[in-house]
Amino acid sequence: MLLKFLAVATKFSKETYLYWYELMQLIRTFELTAEEKYKMEGKIRGFFHAYVGQEAIAAGCMTATKPEDIFITAYRDHGLAVAKGVSVDSCMAELYGKATGCAKGKGGSMHFFGKEQHFFGGHGIVGAQIGTGTGLAFAENYKGTDNVVLCFFGDGAARQGILHESFNLAMLWKLPVIYICENNNYAMGTSVERTSNIHDIYKLGAAYEMPSEVVDGMNPETVHDAVAKAVKRAREKNGPTLLEIKTYRYKGHSISDPQKYRTKDEVDEYKSKDPINLLRKSMLDGQLATEAQVKEIDTRCDEVVAASVKFAEESPFPSDDEVLKDVYVDQDYPFIVD
Amino acid sequence: MARSIAFREALREAMSEEMRRDERVFLMGEEVAEYNGAYKVSQGMLAEFGEKRVIDTPISELGFTAVGVGAAQNGLRPVVEFMTWNFAVLALDQILNTASKMLAMSGGQISCPIVFRGGNGSAGQLGAQHSTAFEALYANIPGIKVVSPSTPYDAKGLLKQAIRYEEDPVMFMESEVMYGDKMEVPEEEYYIELGKADVKRPGTDVTIISFNKMMKVALSAAAELEKEGISAEVIDLRTIRPLDMETILASVRKTNRLVIVEEQWPFASVSSEISYRVQKDAFDYLDAPIRRITAADAPLHYAPNLVAAALPDVPRTVKLVKEVMYLKK
Numbered sequence: 232m233l234l235k236f237l238a239v240a241t242k243f244s245k246e247t248y249l250y251w252y253e254l255m256q257l258i259r260t261f262e263l264t265a266e267e268k269y270k271m272e273g274k275i276r277g278f279f280h281a282y283v284g285q286e287a288i289a290a291g292c293m294t295a296t297k298p299e300d301i302f303i304t305a306y307r308d309h310g311l312a313v314a315k316g317v318s319v320d321s322c323m324a325e326l327y328g329k330a331t332g333c334a335k336g337k338g339g340s341m342h343f344f345g346k347e348q349h350f351f352g353g354h355g356i357v358g359a360q361i362g363t364g365t366g367l368a369f370a371e372n373y374k375g376t377d378n379v380v381l382c383f384f385g386d387g388a389a390r391q392g393i394l395h396e397s398f399n400l401a402m403l404w405k406l407p408v409i410y411i412c413e414n415n416n417y418a419m420g421t422s423v424e425r426t427s428n429i430h431d432i433y434k435l436g437a438a439y440e441m442p443s444e445v446v447d448g449m450n451p452e453t454v455h456d457a458v459a460k461a462v463k464r465a466r467e468k469n470g471p472t473l474l475e476i477k478t479y480r481y482k483g484h485s486i487s488d489p490q491k492y493r494t495k496d497e498v499d500e501y502k503s504k505d506p507i508n509l510l511r512k513s514m515l516d517g518q519l520a521t522e523a524q525v526k527e528i529d530t531r532c533d534e535v536v537a538a539s540v541k542f543a544e545e546s547p548f549p550s551d552d553e554v555l556k557d558v559y560v561d562q563d564y565p566f567i568v569d
Numbered sequence: 570m571a572r573s574i575a576f577r578e579a580l581r582e583a584m585s586e587e588m589r590r591d592e593r594v595f596l597m598g599e600e601v602a603e604y605n606g607a608y609k610v611s612q613g614m615l616a617e618f619g620e621k622r623v624i625d626t627p628i629s630e631l632g633f634t635a636v637g638v639g640a641a642q643n644g645l646r647p648v649v650e651f652m653t654w655n656f657a658v659l660a661l662d663q664i665l666n667t668a669s670k671m672l673a674m675s676g677g678q679i680s681c682p683i684v685f686r687g688g689n690g691s692a693g694q695l696g697a698q699h700s701t702a703f704e705a706l707y708a709n710i711p712g713i714k715v716v717s718p719s720t721p722y723d724a725k726g727l728l729k730q731a732i733r734y735e736e737d738p739v740m741f742m743e744s745e746v747m748y749g750d751k752m753e754v755p756e757e758e759y760y761i762e763l764g765k766a767d768v769k770r771p772g773t774d775v776t777i778i779s780f781n782k783m784m785k786v787a788l789s790a791a792a793e794l795e796k797e798g799i800s801a802e803v804i805d806l807r808t809i810r811p812l813d814m815e816t817i818l819a820s821v822r823k824t825n826r827l828v829i830v831e832e833q834w835p836f837a838s839v840s841s842e843i844s845y846r847v848q849k850d851a852f853d854y855l856d857a858p859i860r861r862i863t864a865a866d867a868p869l870h871y872a873p874n875l876v877a878a879a880l881p882d883v884p885r886t887v888k889l890v891k892e893v894m895y896l897k898k
Contacts, residue, residue: 301643335676344675351642352675356666362632363667366639373595373621373645393662396632403627557677558711560736565764565811569849 243452247294248510248519251451253528254293255286255507258310260532261319262482264540265309265326269486274544275326279340279486282310285478287506288413289314291454292381295462301371303351303364304383306341307413307480311383312353317345323539329546336549337557357418358384358391361410365397368408368471379407379465381458387418389432398473402439405470409461410436412475413448419484420492433475441473448478449506479504571753577610579721579754580686580743583728584611584648586758588618591646594732595622597633598650598687607652608688608748634660634685638668641683641738648732651687654703654742668738669712684731686741689717690781690832693746694876697868702832704780705839707740708810714763715809717742719784721752723807726761735763744782766813768820772802775826775890778817778843780806783881787830790886801890809839817843818851825856826893830881835863857893862886 262281269275282289289310292302304311312322317333325332326340334344334353342353351367354360364382371378388394389412401408412432416423424430436443442464446457454476461472479501483490490498514520555566574582588594595618600607602615602625615623626633630651637647651657657664668681690702708715714737718724724743731739769784770791779787784805791801802820806813821827827847829840840861847859865879891897 332676334674334678337676338674342674344678346675346678351679354667356662359635359662359667362635362663363639363642365632366636366641367643368639369636370640370643370645373640393631393635396629397635399627399629400632400636557673557675560672560680560682565814567846569846 245519248514249524249528250294251290252507252510252514252520252525253532254290254314255451255510256528257319257532257535258282258286258289258313259507260536261313261322261539262309264536265323266482266486268326268540275340276328277339278306280307280484281480281482281486282307284481284501284506285413285415285448286310287451287510288411288448288454288476288478290451292411292458294451295455295458296379296381299349299376299378300462301349301351301367301378301380302383303360303367303380304353305357305360305385305388306353306355307385308341308343308353312343312345312350315345315350316348317343317350319535319539320542323536324543324546327543327546328548329543330549331542331546335553335557337553358388358393360384361388361391361397362393365401365406365408368401368406369404372404372406377466379409379462381409381411383411383413385418386412386414386416386423386432387421387426389435390418390426394435398436398439398441398471401471402441405468407465407468408471409458409465410471410473411458412473413478414475415478415480417480417484417492420488422492431475433473436473441471443473443475446474446476448476449504449509451506451510570756572756573751574721574754575748576721576724576743576750577608577748579725580610580728581612581614583725584732585614585617587729587732588622591733593644593646594648595624595645596648596650597624597626597637599626599628599652601625601650608745610748611650630656630659631663634663635667637683638663638681641668641681642671642679646682646732648684648686651685653699653745654687654689655699655701657685657687657703664713664738665710669710672737673712680736681738682736684728684735684739684741686728687743688745689742690744691869691876691880692744694871694873696871700869702864704742704809705833705837708839708842709837713738713740714811715740715742716763716807717781717809718807719747719781719805721750722754723761723767723805725754726759727763727807729758730760730763734760739763742781747782761807763808764811764813765807766816767805767807768802768816769805770801770803772800772824774800774824775828775894776802776804776820776824777828777830777886777890778804778806779830780809780839781832783830783832786881786883786886789883790890793883793887794890799890799894806839812842812846814846814850817847821847821851822854825854827855827859828886828889828893829859829861830886831861832864832880835866838863857895860889860893862889
């Protein structure tokens with residue numbers, strides 16, 4: 232274990248580990264706080280899908296990309312939005328449905344957006360963003376940039392037809408897209424094994440001769456390495472990659488999920504592999520950070536999230552006349568109002 | 570200077586002119602490039618613009634529609650051709666759940682300037698799955714616009730407008746049986762604003778509203794009626810969403826009678842919406858109930874007599890006009 236750690240320790244800087252830890256802890260704190268506001272105070276409503284347990288994926292993807300690279304994901308979108316730099320204030324305000332939210336209170340939990348941060352949402356139809364993300368990559372290719380698109384989806388989406396049409400087109404046109412299946416093992420309440428004869432999702436890439444691999448998603452180092460390799464391939468115009476990143480969500484599919492489809496033992500086992508705990512331990516063991524530094528980061532995350540709650544609570548709801556705004560770019564659109 | 574060109578050429582000119590103007594515009598769809606278009610709309614465009622901008626796709630409507638929608642969100646202005654709108658149903662998720670809602674869901678951050686176009690409605694004995702007219706279905710969706718022209722002149726001006734100036738998704742409904750229609754079209758560039766109906770034939774006694782190829786039925790009926798001394802005003806909607814209620818109401822206030830001819834199925838059709846709005850805003854002007862002829866409330870069958878029986882025609886339109894005028898026979 233120590234040898235393995237030393238091998239990677241030479242590759243990533245102290246700053247990288249500190250960045251990973253802070254991002255992961257920030258996402259975790261955001262999710263747990265928001266969930267509390269949802270359950271205890273009822274200030275957040277609607278569907279709510281937490282990223283808890285999957286934070287190492289966001290962390291590894293961030294260090295393997297540049298800011299101009301696009302992220303697009305499904306409705307489990309809080310963590311990736313925060314990672315991309317959509318402000319924590321605006322994310323929390325969006326959950327509260329406030330005008331200061333990252334989608335002006337019009338999106339909610341499932342539809343976070345940050346165009347400036349190259350975060351293209353937050354999509355609610357399982358798998359649809361695989362196709363849309365392929366189109367985002369098509370545009371980068373068409374414009375001749377070297378930007379790439381990280382297109383995230385869950386294991387459930389791997390069974391949608393759009394995945395296959397997208398894979399086919401992306402390989403046909405060698406588009407700069409990295410398909411990231413965050414395999415948390417459950418499509419809502421249905422385990423991967425119950426959704427297909429093919430349990431290893433990365434194998435789906437083979438039908439299109441798409442480079443594909445399986446990645447440990449509980450560790451930002453392994454995520455970084457796999458994504459960096461795929462990003463390089465995409466930037467060099469060599470086409471897409473499928474990464475099946477194995478992860479686990481401790482929380483239910485959504486906030487209203489009683490989780491009768493899995494045992495407490497199973498959840499506990501994964502909690503023992505918690506990506507944040509593991510990272511903290513390896514940073515301390517490897518003397519990449521001191522207890523004090525870690526504590527300082529934890530405190531900062533608490534403060535940032537607490538401030539976002541205050542910001543969200545003090546922000547106004549959108550005004551009623553926003554109902555007919557942002558429906559058309561055309562400002563003169565004659566809505567039917569009777 | 571005007572010259573006579575076919576509907577398909579008018580569409581091709583519209584796309585080509587806009588592609589020459591703007592590098593961001595490209596055409597994508599099944600058989601649009603090497604085959605020169607299933608209905609030859611895009612003939613010669615591959616030769617002029619190359620394979621980067623005139624793009625053949627596999628038969629993969631959901632996939633290439635999604636690519637178009639994503640590309641539109643990311644700075645391009647795609648024109649996506651459906652061989653027929655019947656096949657676009659496979660891609661409805663991307664149109665309805667993504668394209669039409671993107672601006673709203675993102676709080677105004679991400680728009681989707683894209684034009685979807687292709688043949689729509691019946692085109693002879695093509696059977697149930699190749700014969701549906703979709704204007705009413707798409708017109709139900711906030712966030713998009715629906716255009717359905719009846720002439721080469723209108724088609725060119727409206728398509729150019731949609732590609733160049735519209736920042737919202739536009740559904741552009743053509744007809745396989747109109748692609749060969751010829752008409753004088755100016756050589757100079759022109760644009761036609763969306764949302765404006767056109768009075769194709771002025772009249773005083775009754776208003777007939779129609780669009781797309783049913784305009785032929787409406788105009789032929791008006792010509793028949795003229796022989797009997799009845800002056801019908803014929804309005805071509807051209808754009809279905811948004812509806813040009815001003816033109817409709819002005820006409821009804823003048824003629825006091827309204828007949829609508831359309832190829833939609835009757836339930837929640839374009840005529841349903843027009844009728845509601847006319848009774849609300851011009852109730853006192855109506856001298857007779859609003860009447861309509863739609864496609865039959867059934868899938869379109871194959872047999873020639875069943876096709877004819879299911880679609881609006883001139884004799885039934887003439888008869889209906891006489892009914893709203895309380896004329897016998």
